[in-house]
Amino acid sequence: MLTLALETSTSQGSLALFDGEALLESYHFQALRGHNSKIYRPLESMLDMLGDRRLDRLVVGTGPGSYTGVRIAIAIADALALSHGSALIGCCSMIAAKLGETEAHYCVAGGARRDSWYRAEVRSGALVGELITESRELWESAVGEALAANVAVRTFDPKSPLVGVEIDVPTAERLGRVSQSMSANARPVEPTYLAPPYITTPKKPGKVL
Numbered sequence: 001m002l003t004l005a006l007e008t009s010t011s012q013g014s015l016a017l018f019d020g021e022a023l024l025e026s027y028h029f030q031a032l033r034g035h036n037s038k039i040y041r042p043l044e045s046m047l048d049m050l051g052d053r054r055l056d057r058l059v060v061g062t063g064p065g066s067y068t069g070v071r072i073a074i075a076i077a078d079a080l081a082l083s084h085g086s087a088l089i090g091c092c093s094m095i096a097a098k099l100g101e102t103e104a105h106y107c108v109a110g111g112a113r114r115d116s117w118y119r120a121e122v123r124s125g126a127l128v129g130e131l132i133t134e135s136r137e138l139w140e141s142a143v144g145e146a147l148a149a150n151v152a153v154r155t156f157d158p159k160s161p162l163v164g165v166e167i168d169v170p171t172a173e174r175l176g177r178v179s180q181s182m183s184a185n186a187r188p189v190e191p192t193y194l195a196p197p198y199i200t201t202p203k204k205p206g207k208v209l
Contacts, residue, residue: 003057004046004080005176006039006073009065009093010156013039016172017046021180025049026173031069039072055084059179061093061170063192064118064131065156070191077189089182090189092127094120096170096178099154107146109139109165110157112194117161119143121151125178133194 003018008031016026027042060077063070074090081088094108100122109119117139121128134142140162146153147164154168155161 001056002050002053003059003176003179004055005059005061005172005179006077007061007093007096007170007172007175008039008069008073009061009063010069010169011066011158012169012171013069014172015039015042015046016176017049018176021177023173023176028171039076043076055080055086057087057089057179057184058084059089059091059175059182060189061096061172061175062090062189063093064112064194065093067191074189074191087184088189089179090185091175091179091182092120092131092192093156093170093175094131095122095125095127096172096175097122097154097156097168098171098174099152099168100125100174100178103152106152106154107143108154108156108168109143109161110155111161116194118194121146131192131194 001020005016007014011031013031014028017024025046029038031038058077058081060073077088097108099106105123107119107121112118112133116133117136118131118133119139119142120131143153143162153165155165160167
């Protein structure tokens with residue numbers, strides 16, 4: 001079974017091609033401004049490796065994270081799933097932290113903007129409960145309790161917000177492995193949002209022509 005995993009929710013993007021549980025090829029790239037300029041060449045190379053074979057599964061990290069990066073990966077996965085007749089699976093990127101290669105139980109935490117903070121608990125490659133957004137005070141307390149209980153805490157933010165919280169990234173390799181037993185999504189894959197879109201209105205009405 002051929003599986004292609006795409007993870008672009010942070011500036012450290014990655015692709016991974018699997019045949020069953022065996023990793024055939026992987027590629028990592030840094031995209032500070034846009035993933036679309038970095039992802040297509042390695043993607044083309046991996047697709048060329050297939051020859052006449054078709055992908056059986058597409059797995060894509062849905063964030064939270066870079067809105068543009070996540071949307072690009074989902075668009076690519078949608079197109080490939082349609083052309084290859086593949087199963088399409090969307091996974092919260094929190095379950096794909098590189099830390100998961102060595103730790104079965106960990107937390108991911110960081111800033112959610114607009115004076116709110118997020119945290120998620122992961123155990124054995126799956127979210128425990130929901131992704132939580134809360135005030136800085138509650139967030140710091142919860143993260144402190146996790147660290148006191150010897151649960152590893154990581155952040156995908158470029159700068160570590162708390163002492164003891166190291167920077168990590170989700171990877172396509174980890175995403176592909178933890179999704180091995182997952183089934184295709186019944187609904188279209190959508191990005192994982194930390195908060196609903198924030199829409200503002202102009203302070204002054206524009207000129208009427």
